[in-house]
Amino acid sequence: MVWVMTLLIKNPDSLKKVQQEVRNALEKKGRVQEDDLYKLDYLKAVIKETLRLYPVIPLLIPHESRDRCILEGYEIPKKSLVYVNAWAVGRDPKCWERPEEFDPERFMNSSIDYKGADFELIPFGSGRRGCPGMSFGIMTLELALSNLLYSFDWELAEGTKDIDTLKAEGVVMHKKNALLLVAKVPDN
Numbered sequence: 701m702v703w704v705m706t707l708l709i710k711n712p713d714s715l716k717k718v719q720q721e722v723r724n725a726l727e728k729k730g731r732v733q734e735d736d737l738y739k740l741d742y743l744k745a746v747i748k749e750t751l752r753l754y755p756v757i758p759l760l761i762p763h764e765s766r767d768r769c770i771l772e773g774y775e776i777p778k779k780s781l782v783y784v785n786a787w788a789v790g791r792d793p794k795c796w797e798r799p800e801e802f803d804p805e806r807f808m809n810s811s812i813d814y815k816g817a818d819f820e821l822i823p824f825g826s827g828r829r830g831c832p833g834m835s836f837g838i839m840t841l842e843l844a845l846s847n848l849l850y851s852f853d854w855e856l857a858e859g860t861k862d863i864d865t866l867k868a869e870g871v872v873m874h875k876k877n878a879l880l881l882v883a884k885v886p887d888n
């Protein structure tokens with residue numbers, strides 16, 4: 701959630717577009733509920749793009765190979781500790797055009813998903829040890845984010861010129877400096 705809001709405030713066109721999508725879809729309903737989420741294609745693209753650039757667990761969870769195997773000419777001995785760098789995969793120029801750029805549009809009209817079948821986007825891992833909480837995690841994020849965008853306008857705090865994207869050290873990618881934004885209730 702922190703990284704989505706960070707990227708949106710740094711990309712005001714995307715913020716405006718996703719906010720308009722939520723407000724147009726919901727009109728005067730008052731709050732977003734689970735069964736409204738299917739209407740929010742751009743919001744889903746914003747979340748995918750955030751997970752591509754800032755995967756929550758950048759090296760996933762370490763795995764151990766059960767047997768010796770050869771992968772693309774590399775031998776991986778039995779019982780090797782294997783780390784998969786989802787961060788690097790998400791920014792690999794062989795997989796992504798302008799990989800460093802935040803561009804949710806790349807997921808509109810694209811079948812690429814984080815469910816583990818598209819190996820260029822693996823914030824939840826893949827295969828039988830992939831994240832079992834993916835649907836729950838995504839739905840929680842979609843619901844919270846869409847309600848924050850529906851109910852409030854977002855601005856930088858007074859005296860803040862820009863937001864940094866420094867990461868704290870650790871297995872899970874936290875933002876090093878807290879994100880400080882001002883939420884305003886829209887006039888109408």
Ligand code: HEM
Nearest residue numbers: 756757760761823824825826829830831832833836837838
């Ligand atoms: C946006 C939210 C979440 C993200 C980005 C995420 C990401 C991940 C990742 C990357 C892995 C390791 C996969 C691998 O190494 O192949 C994992 C494993 C796991 N996750 Fe999640 N997760 C999220 C939410 C959740 C939730 C909500 C739950 C439980 C309610 C959950 C439970 C687990 C468990 C139990 C594993 C270990 C699975 C295993 O080793 O077999 N996760 N998650």
